[in-house]
Amino acid sequence: MDEHVRDGFPILQRTVHGKPLVYLDSAATSMKPTAVIEAEARFYRESYANVRRGVYELAAEATDCYEGARTAVASLIGARPEEIVFTRGTTEALNLAAWALGETRVGPGDEILVTEMEHHANLLPWQETARRRGARLCPVAVTPAGELDRDDLRRKLSPQTKVMTLVHVSNVLGTVNPVPEIAAEAHQVGAIVVADAAQSVPHMPVDVRELGADLVAFSGHKMLGPTGIGVLWGQRELLLQLPPFVVGGEMVREVWLDRATWDDPPARFEGGTPPIAQAVGLGAAVDYMQAIGMEEVRRHGQELTALALDGLLSRPYVTVHGPRDPAARGALVSFSLAGIHPHDVATLLDQEGIAIRGGHHCAQPLHRKLGISASCRVSFHVYNTIDEVGLFLEALDIVWKALG
Amino acid sequence: MSYEEIILDHWRRPRNKGRLPHPDAAAVEANPLCGDVVRIELGIKDQTIQDIRFEGEGCAISLASASLLTELVQGKPVLEAARVADEELLSALGGVVRTRLTCALLPLRALRKALASGSSET
Incomplete structure (x- = not known):
């Protein structure tokens, strides 16, 4: 370095x-380089407006900045921009995933697999989904060496398993879980695989296609970017099937007094004015890390x-x-x-x-x-x-x- | 780089540690953030704290504070003990950094709870 x-x-x-x-304490949050601080400040000084809706030049510029950040994040993880959903952070991304999969994929008697090494952010949303949908939450054991017990995982995977969620890199043990292998096993029983990548994307090359998960969540503030911005990456086909978690402005096609139709992803999952400047800052953080x-x-x-x-x-x-x-x-x-x-x-x-x-x-x-x-x-x-x-x-x- | 001598002393040689055979009042307070737990037991006679014991698990500051607190209120009338202010305990500890105030004050919360629970007893 x-x-x-x-x-x-x-x-x-x-x-x-x-x-x-x-x-x-960078696993809690990382510090910010001048490049990120300045990118956010410059956006407020020179190009700020609300995104997507305005027909004036400044709104178009602001939208370009916001979407440019989406493209930067996509390039970092080997994704397409339309697969990048901006959220407030990993926690919100995982809440979105747990709620939307709960609505569409999980019912009474079904099972959701988690692991004993999850951060609360990747445990509590699934507890709530299991409770709400009448499903069972099954924890996969951690070995004394601090690794996932793969035998326990195989025992617990079944056709009832609708979702398998796991952390990519543990924020306590540091363990790098073999997500590609585990995702392949979970896919064999037809489960959707969710990965909490909050401690991996900021620190190592991650290609979502190689990772093999269907949904991947991470935060901007742990990767030299601002607080208040995070990402949920999803397979395009899956995102198209999921309902919105937050409804309101900027995420709809047509609205009547009694109903509405949703926009396509990623806009569908970005109801309300998004953290625009924070996204721009995250884009600068991605550029900074990619330069290194x-x-x-x-x-x-x-x-x-x-x-x-x-x-x-x-x-x-x-x-x-x-x-x-x-x-x-x-x-x-x-x-x-x-x-x-x-x-x-x-x-x-x-x-x-x-x-x-x-x-x-x-x-x-x-x-x-x-x-x-x-x-x-x-x-x-x-x-x-x-x-x-x-x-x-x-x-x-x-x-x-x-x-x- | 260390703690005040009084904190180290009470942490290493805790006073009034243990349980009372027949406490008149008792209370447990915990800080789930760090796992600190303190239990205070009181023997009350004539509206005065005759006996006091503490048990606890946690950091040096919370355990030293519990030990010191038992010395601070032993023999005091119940009403007086209930009025021990946060600042009094903190200054008796020789000052505590602001990030650790909850640790230092945990035993005082347990004492107040015990006194409130045992207020009808003599």
Whole structure:
């Protein structure tokens, strides 16, 4: 990674508690490069109007910017622009998927497969769909090594399985799930496959055709883009069959007082004025990452993850959660310190300007399975450096000395 | 890089830790965000806190705060204990960073709940 990449992120120039900021919580949200901040500001300054409806020049320009972002996102994941639905984020994308599939594909006695390693955002929408439709929610087990139990998955797949949903990269374990293989197995029983790609698309090359899922969700704010913008990618044929989740302006063909007809996807799923400037910012984030190259983003993330893993595994007071092989992981590592609560670790590191996560990372069932109430997590993006991993590991020794 | 000495001391050597055989009042408070749980048990006689015990699981700040709180209110009239303000406990702890106030105040919430539940008992 070019050493000047970090300089392009203004917030990383600031200090915290008098120390240079070492930001190791990109799995929660990533920082923004000047290119993204400026793209959003420039859009407001120069090209802003509502999209799709206006007949004046400025509205046409704003629509071009918005649709340009859609094209950029599509090119990042090997999709067609008309398959990209803009949402508020991964959570809304998965709620849309769970609701629309519930309406059309899931009925009483049917089954929805989830996994024990899901973020709450890919668990709760399916709990609600199962409850609403009288279906059963079946969790696929996680092995002690932090991988999906493929035998358990095969046992639970059946003709009753209407939906199989799973996380691509776990936000706690870091595990990269073999979505293509699992999707193929699920498709054999006729299930629709949904992938939560919130921790993968921002960090590695993802081609939705190779991934093999039917619906894929991710967020802009974890991939150097703004908050309030996310994506649901869907197979065109499937999107055409799904009903809208949010109804109102900009998503209809014709409206009568007692009924309406829906526009085609993606407009059908983008009721109301969308997050236009945020989409433009996301487009700039995609351009920024593609200029670096997603292969290089992945290589850098793996390099830092390998260093952090090495350092953590060599410390006897640390327990690492998830796979030991950095190649089998996203750009994050979760861990525990013997007898010390993660919030104490995070608070003491914060005094050194080092921002790490302590908590259950919105995955309570997984932590229950691991037998812990919470864990610590470090996660990386393009702006993190080898030196920062070293600073973190040295500071961790001091935490252990103070509290251990 | 560490906590105030008083927090470390109460965390390492907790006071009044355990259970009462016949508590007159008790309450549990939890912070589901981090899994902190604190249980406070009271032995009340003549409207005064004669005995107090705590049990808990969680971070150093919540456990140290529980330990310190038991010393703070033991022997106090119930009405006085119920009036212990957040700031009083926080300053007794030597100050707590703002991101951890909920941890520090969890035991006080449990105490107030226990006192409210046991208010009719003597």
